[in-house]
Amino acid sequence: MRDVAIVSFSQLRGDPEGGVPEVLMLVPVVLEAIEKSGVPRKQIGFTCSGSCDYLTGAPFAFVQNLAATGAWPPISESHLEMDGAWALQEAWVRLQHGDIDTALVFASGRPSNSDLREVLCLQLDPYYLMPLWPDYISLAALQAQALLARTGHTEKDLAEIVVRARRAALSNPNAEISGEFTASELLQAPYVSSPLRAHDCPPISDGAAAMVLVAGDRARDLCERPAWIRGIDHRIDAQYPGVRDLSVSPSARLAGEHAGVGRGPVEVAELAAAFSHEELILREALGLGDEVLVNPSGGALCSNPMVATGLIRIGEAFRQIHEQGRERVLAHASSGPCLQQNLVCVLEAD
Amino acid sequence: MAGAVPTYKLEFPYKRSLGPIVGAFLTGLRDRQVLGIRSAAGRVLVPPLEFDPETGEENLEWTRVGEAGVVRGFSWVEEPLPKHPLDRPFAWVLVQLDGADTNLVHVLDADSRAAVEIGMRVRIRWASETRGHMSDIACFEPEAG
Amino acid sequence: MAGSEPVSFMQQMVSLEYKLRASPVAVDFARRLCAGTITGHACPECGLVYTPPSGFCSICVVPTNTREHEVEIADRGTVTAFTIVNPIQYRGQKEREVYAVASILLDGASGTIGQQRLGDVDLDRVRMGMRVEAVWLPEEKRKDSAAMGAGLASAIHHWRPVDEPDTPLEEFAEHII
Numbered sequence: 133m134r135d136v137a138i139v140s141f142s143q144l145r146g147d148p149e150g151g152v153p154e155v156l157m158l159v160p161v162v163l164e165a166i167e168k169s170g171v172p173r174k175q176i177g178f179t180c181s182g183s184c185d186y187l188t189g190a191p192f193a194f195v196q197n198l199a200a201t202g203a204w205p206p207i208s209e210s211h212l213e214m215d216g217a218w219a220l221q222e223a224w225v226r227l228q229h230g231d232i233d234t235a236l237v238f239a240s241g242r243p244s245n246s247d248l249r250e251v252l253c254l255q256l257d258p259y260y261l262m263p264l265w266p267d268y269i270s271l272a273a274l275q276a277q278a279l280l281a282r283t284g285h286t287e288k289d290l291a292e293i294v295v296r297a298r299r300a301a302l303s304n305p306n307a308e309i310s311g312e313f314t315a316s317e318l319l320q321a322p323y324v325s326s327p328l329r330a331h332d333c334p335p336i337s338d339g340a341a342a343m344v345l346v347a348g349d350r351a352r353d354l355c356e357r358p359a360w361i362r363g364i365d366h367r368i369d370a371q372y373p374g375v376r377d378l379s380v381s382p383s384a385r386l387a388g389e390h391a392g393v394g395r396g397p398v399e400v401a402e403l404a405a406a407f408s409h410e411e412l413i414l415r416e417a418l419g420l421g422d423e424v425l426v427n428p429s430g431g432a433l434c435s436n437p438m439v440a441t442g443l444i445r446i447g448e449a450f451r452q453i454h455e456q457g458r459e460r461v462l463a464h465a466s467s468g469p470c471l472q473q474n475l476v477c478v479l480e481a482d
Numbered sequence: 483m484a485g486a487v488p489t490y491k492l493e494f495p496y497k498r499s500l501g502p503i504v505g506a507f508l509t510g511l512r513d514r515q516v517l518g519i520r521s522a523a524g525r526v527l528v529p530p531l532e533f534d535p536e537t538g539e540e541n542l543e544w545t546r547v548g549e550a551g552v553v554r555g556f557s558w559v560e561e562p563l564p565k566h567p568l569d570r571p572f573a574w575v576l577v578q579l580d581g582a583d584t585n586l587v588h589v590l591d592a593d594s595r596a597a598v599e600i601g602m603r604v605r606i607r608w609a610s611e612t613r614g615h616m617s618d619i620a621c622f623e624p625e626a627g
Numbered sequence: 628m629a630g631s632e633p634v635s636f637m638q639q640m641v642s643l644e645y646k647l648r649a650s651p652v653a654v655d656f657a658r659r660l661c662a663g664t665i666t667g668h669a670c671p672e673c674g675l676v677y678t679p680p681s682g683f684c685s686i687c688v689v690p691t692n693t694r695e696h697e698v699e700i701a702d703r704g705t706v707t708a709f710t711i712v713n714p715i716q717y718r719g720q721k722e723r724e725v726y727a728v729a730s731i732l733l734d735g736a737s738g739t740i741g742q743q744r745l746g747d748v749d750l751d752r753v754r755m756g757m758r759v760e761a762v763w764l765p766e767e768k769r770k771d772s773a774a775m776g777a778g779l780a781s782a783i784h785h786w787r788p789v790d791e792p793d794t795p796l797e798e799f800a801e802h803i804i
């Protein structure tokens with residue numbers, strides 16, 4: 133395998149007015165990621181992006197986003213209707229070909245334009261599930277209930293995860309929610325879908341993120357402390373929630389094994405656990421003990437720009453190595469109902 | 483400059499081809515019976531899938547299962563959304579129908595959250611008119627007695 | 628309806644509502660348009676003039692979102708491409724008569740505006756290179772939609788030929804699609 137590193141990362145919290153077009157959210161982010169990388173824009177070998185036209189509310193909306201890269205003369209690029217973490221995986225595969233050394237990855241999402249509880253039904257099977265319009269919070273709640281029933285964890289345990297995440301988010305300027313709370317005050321809120329309360333669910337956030345990948349020694353020349361992608365894997369569980377044990381995540385476990393999580397100690401894990409209970413399922417699946425610092429950014433519970441969330445987890449993991457001096461960090465992204473798809477990425481310092 | 487944000491509507495009127503497995507299951511619902519599919523290992527999938535999700539195996543065998551079963555998981559919704567199947571507080575449920583080895587996702591019409599528990603027996607309430615659609619099962623209801 | 632035929636199709640209606648939030652750049656453009664002026668943004672690096680403006684140059688990736696980037700564009704220009712439409716009658720179709728739409732390269736702009744309705748013209752006479760000008764809606768009829776960042780059609784009813792020599796093909800050859 134060719135060694136590929138992340139050398140820069142940039143992220144933007146969406147404007148609360150919501151009037152800025154998605155492409156204008158991306159322009160400053162893409163420019164900053166490129167500038168920090170030291171790679172001239174015209175020399176980037178491959179561009180890969182993630183966004184979702186159903187979130188934007190316009191067919192082929194992703195084509196407009198490409199303008200943020202200055203795609204003239206034509207560039208080599210690809211787009212996924214998925215979280216940008218999968219765009220990063222595609223770019224990593226593309227760099228393995230060996231004919232190019234650099235890639236730009238970006239993602240953007242503005243779920244605030246629509247009702248996610250309806251729009252996300254479109255990711256479900258159209259015959260058995262979609263006709264019932266089971267919203268994503270209710271499906272997550274079925275998973276949370278299954279977890280609590282199997283493990284004996286309580287709603288207070290879930291609230292404690294939220295308390296820790298919101299406290300961690302105090303130092304994250306991109307967080308939508310942060311602050312000091314106590315579990316007992318959170319637990320006074322009513323259920324949205326039992327056993328989940330509003331605090332157990334992610335906020336609706338708009339946002340964008342971009343990063344630059346560089347292969348081989350050139351990454352060391354360009355970046356003081358690049359984050360090397362030493363393992364990356366993506367696995368999928370059966371889609372229909374009734375055919376699997378929702379309290380566990382075999383796909384996350386497999387992705388972790390194939391990404392080589394267990395080959396060394398993990399200092400920090402940035403998990404795309406958008407719901408509080410998902411952190412418990414993922415910790416178990418990935419074998420993360422109490423010694424692992426989970427989501428020092430506050431994670432997706434505090435800011436969840438759909439389809440950029442996973443790429444931001446990888447960006448936060450990059451920061452841990454590049455800025456915080458960590459040696460080995462895990463990043464995770466998820467897609468689909470009830471953690472159906474999971475991507476695990478292991479980043480290491482030199 | 484206050485005022486409601488204007489909106490627009492995107493509509494996609496799809497006509498979906500069902501194929502031999504989903505089509506047979508929905509035909510069964512129209513005729514007020516529930517069909518499952520048995521894998522070589524003997525596991526009965528309800529609703530039936532075109533292949534066994536664990537082994538990828540096709541060529542499965544049809545079998546009829548019961549209209550009643552056991553709640554294996556639930557989530558209570560106090561404030562239904564406009565597109566939810568019921569317009570009063572209800573529970574999303576995972577129901578293992580009698581004779582099935584997997585759970586069906588649907589809704590349960592119950593009086594309150596306190597009236598729902600894992601392991602309770604529930605039964606299909608059929609829609610007054612059935613047409614070959616998931617909504618032919620109007621909902622589940624607690625089994626009498 | 629308990630028929631005996633197997634069920635082989637299923638109707639599915641997906642209906643989703645989205646908020647329409649105008650971008651500040653589009654709102655600015657629409658306000659000036661309602662007042663009778665077409666505006667564009669000039670890129671400070673390459674000089675290309677975009678109308679309607681998007682707030683940045685998509686070639687140089689440079690923001691063009693302040694007043695100093697704004698330029699006025701003429702309400703006349705050259706037809707670079709066109710099509711004559713015989714409207715097929717489907718549900719929701721509002722057009723009944725044959726009509727022409729064109730791409731127009733406005734004087735002072737670097738790119739064409741698309742899907743512009745032509746009028747006051749014999750359809751057999753529509754041609755590439757033809758000079759046209761805007762026929763504005765009366766001021767009171769210009770849709771009160773500036774705040775939503777509406778496009779050219781909210782203020783311009785159609786484009787009609789003007790009595791000028793055609794623009795030679797070589798002057799707009801790069802703009803025919």
